[in-house]
Every structure is written in C-alpha cells, then in structure tokens.
Amino acid sequence: MADIKSQANPLFLTEDEIRQGIELLFYAYRDFTSDPDEILAAYGYGRAHHRVLHFVNRSPGMTVTQLLAILRITKQSLARVLGALIEQGLVRQDRGARDRRQRLLYLTAEGEALERRVSAPQRDRVARAYREAGAEAVAGYRKVLAGLIDERDREGVLKAIERR
Amino acid sequence: MADIKSQANPLFLTEDEIRQGIELLFYAYRDFTSDPDEILAAYGYGRAHHRVLHFVNRSPGMTVTQLLAILRITKQSLARVLGALIEQGLVRQDRGARDRRQRLLYLTAEGEALERRVSAPQRDRVARAYREAGAEAVAGYRKVLAGLIDERDREGVLKAIERR
DNA sequence: ATTTTATGTCAGCCATATTGACTTATTTCC
DNA sequence: GGAAATAAGTCAATATGGCTGACATAAAAT
Incomplete structure (x- = not known):
C-alpha cells in the first residue's frame, strides 16, 4: 500500500530511521524546554526550579525522597534549588503525619x-x-516515549503519570 | 467506540492529558540521555561532547556556524568542547574550498x-x-515531536533530519 | 537497643552554559 | 578598491546545576 521505504518497518529498522528518531527527540526537547527557561530567567530561577515546581504541583504532598527519585539528582543538588523555593515562599513543607521524618512538599x-x-x-x-497531529498520532507518541523509559521503572512511572 | 476518556481527543484536550505528554517527554529524555552520559564519563567527556560527535558524524563537513545553530549554544561554550575533541584527535577541521573562512568539521x-x-x-x-510500539505508533511519535519543534525552523530541521 | 531511613548541611569540585570585548581572515557589497 | 559584514577564534569573568564525601539529627523499624 504505502511506500515501504517511507514507513517505519518494525522488522527492519534502518540505522537512519533510528538516527532520525534520536534527532527528533533532541530538537523537540530543545525547543520544549526553551519557553520555561526564558520566563524563569526573568525571575532568577532556572530549569531545575521549574522541574521542582512542576512535580510538586503535580503531586502535592510528595516527599523529598520521591522527588529525588524522579529527578535523579543528589539531595545536595536538590537542596540548593528546593531551599531557594522554600525560602522565597513558593514551596511549603509539612511533617508527615504517618512518618514524622518526612517533609511533605506543597506549592x-x-x-x-x-x-x-x-x-x-x-x-x-x-x-x-x-x-x-491528531488523536492517533498522540497515542503513538505516548507509546514510543513510554518505551524509551528504563524498563525497570517504566511501570511505576506510567502509573504515576496516569494517576488521578 | 473506545472509551472517550482514555483517548486523546484533538478537540478537547484536558490539562491532564497535556501534563502527561509533558511528563512522558521528561522521563523519556532523562533515560534516553543516561546511556551515553555514563559511557562518556569514563572517557572524561560529557553530554556536550556527545552532541558534537553525533551531529558532525551525521553531517560531515558541516561548518561551526551550522553546529552552533543546531546546538543553540554560544561559540564560547562550543569552543571548549570542540577544542578538546580536536586536540585529542576525534574531530578534524578543514578550510572550506568555496569559503576559506569556514572550518568544515569531520570526525x-x-x-x-x-x-x-x-x-x-x-x-x-x-x-x-x-x-x-509498531510502525503506526512510530509515525505518530514522529508527527508529534515534529510539531513540538519551533515553527520558525521546523521545516529546516525536518529537511536536515530526512536528508540522505 | 541497635540499625535503618528521611532529611539536612558543610565543603569543595566539575561541566556546561552565559555575557562582553576583542582579533583575524575572508567575503560581499557598493 | 575600500567599507562592511561574516566566520571563526580567544580571553576573562560569572552563573547554574550537577557531583562526591563527610557528618548530624530525628524518627521508624527490627
């Protein structure tokens, strides 16, 4: 039906098709992050602050450990960013009720x-x-991106994303 | 036919669907970059070096200006990375034949x-x-990622990616 | 009672990016 | 032919976002 060469054939992936998929992700991510970066720069914050704001907003009451696992950075790295956000009244911390060691994060x-x-x-x-792109393309976008996530925590990530 | 809520409806996108699309991109990119990062660290290089190696490999003979436009960094930032790669014999520079000001880059x-x-x-x-994910999903992945690229240079990027 | 976990903090370091200023060689334009 | 623009390189200073290592405190788990 369609031109074989122009289709992504799952049984015969050329190196070029793969490379295109890699580059598309690079370009899309580059531009996708540029909007917030510009706005935040005006506030004296950076991309790291945005990530914290995003995930705390998305999961109010999350713990510091959970946030560290998502961001995959060290607590020392997070400390500077999170500390600034708390100090300036953008993020609030509450002691956990069940586990009083935890600091639950809220915007x-x-x-x-x-x-x-x-x-x-x-x-x-x-x-x-x-x-x-349309609904069908979106489903494919989601499917491929999900497949790019490390298998060992793919299920957990998908569950976290889809939860609500 | 399908459950309306589970489908991405192009005419009624919920904020939650959008947020999921954003987070998927974050997680996929996070893991997608982790493999090269680990290997390069052992060689004393970083992600920036990988990007140069990737794009010069992909377009042998590209100019410094072209590389800067792709990476969207300043030439001072590139200088350190590119300089190291040249110094250690991984990248070679040739004067342009048509324009002798240019330094054409090759691996x-x-x-x-x-x-x-x-x-x-x-x-x-x-x-x-x-x-x-299958061929259909891949087509959707490509379509959506292309749509995320800044419109002003989307056409150029797609042409560059697909050229060969 | 000991160990583990959750969090925080100090200190120092490195990679990657920035702005600004300036130089050199070459091409383009009038 | 001369002025202006372009391609590339360089020096200096700075910011951001990561890292490791070491250590501290409080609370939970064993």
Whole structure:
C-alpha cells in the first residue's frame, strides 16, 4: 500500500530511521524546554526550579525522597534549588503525619501561580502539537516515549503519570 | 467506540492529558540521555561532547556556524568542547574550498569509533521502543515531536533530519 | 537497643552554559 | 578598491546545576 521505504518497518529498522528518531527527540526537547527557561530567567530561577515546581504541583504532598527519585539528582543538588523555593515562599513543607521524618512538599498559592505562568507556553506548545497531529498520532507518541523509559521503572512511572 | 476518556481527543484536550505528554517527554529524555552520559564519563567527556560527535558524524563537513545553530549554544561554550575533541584527535577541521573562512568539521576514524560506541545503547533503546510500539505508533511519535519543534525552523530541521 | 531511613548541611569540585570585548581572515557589497 | 559584514577564534569573568564525601539529627523499624 504505502511506500515501504517511507514507513517505519518494525522488522527492519534502518540505522537512519533510528538516527532520525534520536534527532527528533533532541530538537523537540530543545525547543520544549526553551519557553520555561526564558520566563524563569526573568525571575532568577532556572530549569531545575521549574522541574521542582512542576512535580510538586503535580503531586502535592510528595516527599523529598520521591522527588529525588524522579529527578535523579543528589539531595545536595536538590537542596540548593528546593531551599531557594522554600525560602522565597513558593514551596511549603509539612511533617508527615504517618512518618514524622518526612517533609511533605506543597506549592504555596504564589508557587502555584508561578508554576502556571511558567508552564503555560509549554502546555500550549504540546496542546498545539497534539491538535495538529491528531488523536492517533498522540497515542503513538505516548507509546514510543513510554518505551524509551528504563524498563525497570517504566511501570511505576506510567502509573504515576496516569494517576488521578 | 473506545472509551472517550482514555483517548486523546484533538478537540478537547484536558490539562491532564497535556501534563502527561509533558511528563512522558521528561522521563523519556532523562533515560534516553543516561546511556551515553555514563559511557562518556569514563572517557572524561560529557553530554556536550556527545552532541558534537553525533551531529558532525551525521553531517560531515558541516561548518561551526551550522553546529552552533543546531546546538543553540554560544561559540564560547562550543569552543571548549570542540577544542578538546580536536586536540585529542576525534574531530578534524578543514578550510572550506568555496569559503576559506569556514572550518568544515569531520570526525576522524577514532572519532567515528567513539561516536558509534557511545551512541550504540541509545540506538538500541530507540530501536527496541520502535519495534515494541509498531510502525503506526512510530509515525505518530514522529508527527508529534515534529510539531513540538519551533515553527520558525521546523521545516529546516525536518529537511536536515530526512536528508540522505 | 541497635540499625535503618528521611532529611539536612558543610565543603569543595566539575561541566556546561552565559555575557562582553576583542582579533583575524575572508567575503560581499557598493 | 575600500567599507562592511561574516566566520571563526580567544580571553576573562560569572552563573547554574550537577557531583562526591563527610557528618548530624530525628524518627521508624527490627
């Protein structure tokens, strides 16, 4: 039916097809992160702050350990970023009720406002790409990206993403 | 036919669907870059070196200006990385024949060998994800990622990626 | 009671990026 | 032919976001 060469054939993947898939991911990620980066720079924050705002907003009450596992950075690295956000009243910490060692993380109203402002163009970008590509393409996008995640924690990540 | 809620409906995108698309990209990119990072660390190189090796390998004879446009970094940032690769015999520079101001970039045999070694697990990861997702999903993946690229240079990027 | 876990903190280091200023060689344009 | 623009390189200073190692405290688990 379709031109064989132009189709991604699952039984015969050329090195070139793979390379294209790699480069597309590079370019998409490059531009996908550029919007928040620009906005945050004006506030004196960076990409690392955005990631914290995003995931705390997404899972209010998450622990520091959970956040570290998601970001895959050391607690010393997180400390500087998280400390700044707490100090400036964008993130709040509560002791865990069940486990009082834990510090549960929440965005303050101000933190939520900044998160929304910073992620707005990023959401718009994804929404536009989704609309233009169509529902079927979006399903494929999700399927392939999920397959790129390390297998050992793929299930957990997908569960976390889809939870609600 | 299918459950409406589980489908990405192009006419009614919920904020949650968008957020999931954002997070999937974050996780996929995080793991996608982890393989080369680990290998390169053993050689005393970093992610920036890998990007140079990748794109010079992909487009032998490209100019410094072209590389800067792709990476979206300053020439001072590139200088350190590119300088190290040249110094250690992984990248070679030739004067442009048409424009002698240009320095055309090529990988040496050694550079090609390292590029292959470093990108191998990354290629394997993408190949596996492609095979498991199937041809239709791959087409969707490509469509959405292309839509995430800045519109002003989307056409140029796609042309560059698909050229061969 | 001991060990493990969750979190925090100090200190030092490295990689990657930035801005700004300036140089050299070459091409392009008038 | 001369001025302006372009391609590339370089020096200096700075910021950001990571890292390792060492150590401390509180609370939970064994």
